[in-house]
Amino acid sequence: MALPKRKHSKSRRDKSRTHWKLATKSLTTCPQCAKQILPHRACSGCGTYRGRQVVVVAEKKPKKGASQS
Numbered sequence: 001m002a003l004p005k006r007k008h009s010k011s012r013r014d015k016s017r018t019h020w021k022l023a024t025k026s027l028t029t030c031p032q033c034a035k036q037i038l039p040h041r042a043c044s045g046c047g048t049y050r051g052r053q054v055v056v057v058a059e060k061k062p063k064k065g066a067s068q069s
């Protein structure tokens with residue numbers, strides 16, 4: 001099996017890693033509630049997809065310890 005002749009320096013390794021980057025996700029806006037959503041997915045805010053209700057979105061529970069008035 002072929003093997004590298006020499007060890008790559010830390011500098012060379014680190015220079016190569018400068019190209020490791022996170023790609024920004026492309027987001028679209030929900031036409032129903034204007035929330036930022038992933039394309040081709042049902043909206044997590046209102047549960048609609050292409051103008052139709054497809055998911056029943058549960059209402060947010062009040063946080064523990066939060067006093068109710």
Ligand SMILES: [Zn+2]
Nearest residue numbers: 030033043046
């Ligand atoms: Zn929505």
